[in-house]
Amino acid sequence: MDLHSMDTYIKSLIKEAGHRIRNSFLVDITIETKSDANDLVTNIDKEIEQFFISRIRRDFPGHRILGEEGFGDTFEDLDGVVWMLDPIDGTMNFVHQKRNFAISLGIYENGIGKLGYIYDVVNDDLYHGIQGGGAYYNDERLRPLFDTSIEESIVGINATWITPNRYIDHEATIRLVQHVRGTRSYGSAALELAYVASGRMDAYISMRLSPWDIAGGKVIAEEVGAVTSNFKGEPANLMKQDTFIVANPSIHHRILSEYIRLK
Numbered sequence: 001m002d003l004h005s006m007d008t009y010i011k012s013l014i015k016e017a018g019h020r021i022r023n024s025f026l027v028d029i030t031i032e033t034k035s036d037a038n039d040l041v042t043n044i045d046k047e048i049e050q051f052f053i054s055r056i057r058r059d060f061p062g063h064r065i066l067g068e069e070g071f072g073d074t075f076e077d078l079d080g081v082v083w084m085l086d087p088i089d090g091t092m093n094f095v096h097q098k099r100n101f102a103i104s105l106g107i108y109e110n111g112i113g114k115l116g117y118i119y120d121v122v123n124d125d126l127y128h129g130i131q132g133g134g135a136y137y138n139d140e141r142l143r144p145l146f147d148t149s150i151e152e153s154i155v156g157i158n159a160t161w162i163t164p165n166r167y168i169d170h171e172a173t174i175r176l177v178q179h180v181r182g183t184r185s186y187g188s189a190a191l192e193l194a195y196v197a198s199g200r201m202d203a204y205i206s207m208r209l210s211p212w213d214i215a216g217g218k219v220i221a222e223e224v225g226a227v228t229s230n231f232k233g234e235p236a237n238l239m240k241q242d243t244f245i246v247a248n249p250s251i252h253h254r255i256l257s258e259y260i261r262l263k
Helices: 003-024 043-059 091-096 170-179 189-197 211-223 252-258
Strands: 031-033 040-042 064-067 081-089 102-109 112-120 125-130 134-137 154-156 182-184 203-209 227-229 242-247
Touching: 003 043, 003 102, 003 112, 003 125, 040 043, 040 091, 043 064, 043 081, 064 211, 081 091, 081 189, 081 211, 102 189, 102 211, 112 189, 112 211, 125 189, 125 211, 134 211, 154 189, 170 252, 189 203, 189 211, 189 242, 203 252, 211 227, 211 242, 227 252, 242 252
Parallel strands: 064 081, 154 182, 154 203
Antiparallel strands: 031 040, 081 102, 102 112, 112 125, 125 134, 203 242, 227 242
């Protein structure tokens, strides 16, 4: 796979998709719910996924597609070249705010991340990474992450995980919130991954993310030295929903060992 020619193609495809999304602000959108009342999907999510799939099928017929809205292929393995796509990551933000959402795309070959893209559509900010070739913000190379401490860190975490819940010990996450310099929650896993990769945050923690949420950002973040895993410290799961953390390497282990307690 020629990564550089693929990179040029994908950037053009993503920018065209972003243009289509911005144009959708001028028309009425149809909103539906999926697993619960807060799990939203719009006709634009579906149309953008179908746009990507039509182009991929045309230009890369041997590749497979794992898309959030279900228009791609069925998967039992990650053999060959797989495009992992979330057409609008942060649909609730898209619906309510018309900002703080992104296109997230990762290209994997036999389970190994080769190319990653996160496109902040409204701000026209593109983060991308190439395996072994670095990570970039609007084509400016991102620097490797500097060591930091918990006390100097800004951590992305949803407020749900510091209230009583059935998944993790909220008392431990309260201690994390008390010890860090600050917390943030943007409502888009892709953007939070991009912010860790670019040094705007030092870690991002989530209880439930799917492969298309993390596939693009994982490539980008790892190119600057960030560490990604589930809460057990195992490699991030690219076949099913799982816990997830991306962090500056100097604090990754401490967060998992001191502040995350699975029930």
